[in-house]
Amino acid sequence: MTEPLLRMSGVRAYYDGVEALHGIDITVDTGEVVVVLGANGAGKTTTLRSICQLTTTTGEIRFDGDLISGASTSSIVRRGIAMVPQGRGTLGDLSVEDNLLAGAVTRRDKGVAGDIASWYETFPRLAQRRHQTAGSLSGGEQQMLAIARALMLRPRLLLMDEPSLGLAPVIVRDLFDVLARINRERGVAIVLVEQNAVLALDIAQRGYVLEAGNLVLSASADQLRQDDAVRLAYLGN
Numbered sequence: 001m002t003e004p005l006l007r008m009s010g011v012r013a014y015y016d017g018v019e020a021l022h023g024i025d026i027t028v029d030t031g032e033v034v035v036v037l038g039a040n041g042a043g044k045t046t047t048l049r050s051i052c053q054l055t056t057t058t059g060e061i062r063f064d065g066d067l068i069s070g071a072s073t074s075s076i077v078r079r080g081i082a083m084v085p086q087g088r089g090t091l092g093d094l095s096v097e098d099n100l101l102a103g104a105v106t107r108r109d110k111g112v113a114g115d116i117a118s119w120y121e122t123f124p125r126l127a128q129r130r131h132q133t134a135g136s137l138s139g140g141e142q143q144m145l146a147i148a149r150a151l152m153l154r155p156r157l158l159l160m161d162e163p164s165l166g167l168a169p170v171i172v173r174d175l176f177d178v179l180a181r182i183n184r185e186r187g188v189a190i191v192l193v194e195q196n197a198v199l200a201l202d203i204a205q206r207g208y209v210l211e212a213g214n215l216v217l218s219a220s221a222d223q224l225r226q227d228d229a230v231r232l233a234y235l236g237n
């Protein structure tokens with residue numbers, strides 16, 4: 001059996017000594033899209049923060065077989081994990097292009113300009129607005145910029161925290177189309193934390209449901225779509 005790209009085993013997370021995740025097991029295979037569903041406060045953001053070691057954890061987290069729990073966030077990023085936080089985190093006073101350059105600040109190779117050009121092809125709106133400040137972009141464009149900036153790290157795993165938050169439905173559809181394309185064409189695996197379960201399950205192969213810091217369900221996207229409790233709680237039918 002091949003080792004998954006990411007393996008979380010018995011992971012507990014703490015804020016000021018208070019346990020927020022109570023021992024969760026999650027795997028993500030190379031090139032896979034996995035969705036994490038759950039109500040507010042269920043621990044979805046904490047799961048992503050745990051992977052990057054932005055919160056105190058116990059248990060084991062492995063990336064590509066290597067132990068990353070206990071490692072520094074910067075070394076985890078260098079290994080190929082990039083996170084797009086809730087609220088996007090773009091640098092509002094900097095231009096689109098400078099935001100992309102900032103995303104590549106840890107890279108020492110000569111491929112940065114080529115990568116920017118290639119992401120402009122994927123995100124043509126960003127190319128049109130390359131000299132505008134990030135703060136002047138629409139919400140959807142800022143989300144696209146946040147994704148492109150994270151991709152400048154050439155990650156093998158992209159962690160997305162509620163990318164659809166605050167965006168109009170038509171923009172959200174575009175956003176998910178782009179995520180599906182990035183996954184399909186570039187082979188980037190994605191962990192997607194999302195309230196918009198319908199669209200998330202459309203692009204995911206598998207998913208997990210978190211409740212109050214515990215994993216209560218792990219299933220294929222098809223199974224989750226048909227699960228009565230999931231339908232009631234997250235699919236509105």
Ligand code: ATP
Pocket residue numbers: 015016020038039040041042043044045046047
């Ligand atoms: P949401 O959809 O509201 O973002 P979530 O599923 O992402 O919810 P988390 O933000 O991971 O949930 O929160 C999980 C638990 O950890 C909650 O009980 C929350 O109150 C607690 N928590 C989250 N962040 C902190 C923090 N910085 N300090 C203390 N407790 C926190």
